Amino acid sequence: MIFQPVLHPLLLVLLFAPVAAVVVWVILRGGGASTGSGSSTGSGSGRHRTLWSLRLVMVLACFVMLLRPGLPGGATQTLATDTDIVLVVDTTASIVAEDWADGEPRLDGVREDVRAIVAEYPGARFALITSDAAAEVRMPLTTDTTALMGSLDVLRPEVTSQSRGSSIGIAARLLSDTLATAADSSPDRSRMVFYFGDGEQTVDSAPESFASSAKYTDSGAVFGYGTAEGGPMRINSGGVDPSSGSGTGSGDYIEYQGEDALSVIDEKNLAALAEQLGVEYEHRTADAAPTLPEAPSTTTNYAESGEVGNVTELYWIAALVILLLLGFELTSATMLIARLRQLRAPAPGPLRPGPSHPGPSHPGS
Structure with a gap:
């Protein structure tokens, strides 16, 4: 007891x-x-x-x-995935190009795939890095998947007026540093990397290499979003306008030479990025679930994952x-x-005769 x-x-x-x-x-x-x-x-x-x-x-x-x-x-046996997973999301303007599913922004596809990853690796720690004109750690390693999905739900691309072109490899150095720190602090944990982007290189220089992160990466994947036909991109003014449909603050599209600018996927760049990391590349579409690799067997074990007393x-x-x-x-x-109530009610008693009235007098009585 x-x-x-x-x-x-x-x-x-x-x-x-x-x-x-x-x-x-x-x-x-x-x-x-x-x-x-x-x-x-x-x-x-x-x-x-x-x-x-x-x-x-x-x-x-x-x-x-x-x-x-x-x-x-x-006792309830639980599955623990002793893995650190770093998510790298391209947040340039092209991430909201509307060629995912039925004309939805590509960012919606990224969110769906991250949810699948969270469900696939219970107990893992997740970190979120975004890359546009600069790379930034939006969320350090944590098991709080609610916070992770909350960060993705409010994620928006860079402000269109401030865009000056970007490199798909701008997050390479930050990713390597994040993985190295995780390896030093928790050497027994494995590490996975997932990259989400369209591969468009909008600066003249060649993309930075992710090869320095390969030695810290045990598994993962590069997911590519977009189509060869391309998709239009709405202007992000930095505000939030529900009527815009994508929450980017404007209902207008980015134009180039008087027509809607189209973002086209570059699978060659994405495949090269995957090769540098030592992971597989997959072109993502809305009609199929992502192919997720198994977590390293040395860090996922049903028998040794621990028991929670009931x-x-x-x-x-x-x-x-x-x-x-x-x-x-x-x-x-x-x-x-x-x-x-019965005690308070008056008890019925015998009827009492009313007052007597003398009758009419008769002579001689």
């Missing part, structure tokens, strides 16, 4: 001891409330003691319920006793009120 009290046990004792003492005093004081003689007095005293004894039981049941008793036992709660038994006693109290109160 174990206890998980809702308050400190000493505080519970201080709360309930005075109440229990008053009830015991009333019980010991006897049934002075009854009137009459002989057996009437004895029966009234017995009912009085019984009623207050049940109230004492109710007080004790409340005390036990707040102690939250339980039985230890049973407690069989017993407080509900005390709660049931309280419920039954409250029902008894309500029934007793209802019957008492009914008796009081």
Whole structure:
């Protein structure tokens, strides 16, 4: 038997001891409330003691319920993925090009794939890096997947007016540093890298290489988004306008030479990036789920992932006793009120004759 009290046990004792003492005093004081003689007095005293004894039981049941008793036992095996996963997301203007599914932004596809990754590797730690004109760690390694998805939900591309072109490899140095730090702090954990982008290189220089991260990367993938036909991109003014459909703050599209500018996927660049990291490349579409690699077997083990002890709660038994006693109290109160009403009602008595009136007088009477 174990206890998980809702308050400190000493505080519970201080709360309930005075109440229990008053009830015991009333019980010991006897049934002075009854009137009459002989057996009437004895029966009234017995009912009085019984009623207050049940109230004492109710007080004790409340005390036990707040102690939250339980039985230890049973164990639930859990799967732990002792892996650090770094997500690198391209947040240039092209990430909201509308050629995902039925004209939706590519960023919607990224969010869906990250959800699949989170579900595939339970217990892993996740970090989020974004890259546009500069690379930035949006979220350090954490097991808080709710925070991760929250960060992705509010993620927006760079402001269009501030865009000066970008390199798909601008996050290479930051990724290498992040992986190296994770390897130093937790050498026993494996590391996975997932890159999300369209491969468009919008500066004249060649992309930076991710080869320095390969020695820290045990697995992962490069996911490419977009089509060869390309998709238009809405202007991001830095605000939030629900009417824009993509939350980028404007309903207008980026134009080039008087027409809507189109972002086209560059799978050659993405395949080269995947080769540098030593992972597989996959072109992503909305009609298929992502192909996710298995987590390294040395860090995922059902048998050794740990067990979480379960407690069989017993407080509900005390709660049931309280419920039954409250029902008894309500029934007793209802019957008492009914008796009081009967005592207050006037008892029917014999009919009394009305005042007599002298009859008419007759002569000679």
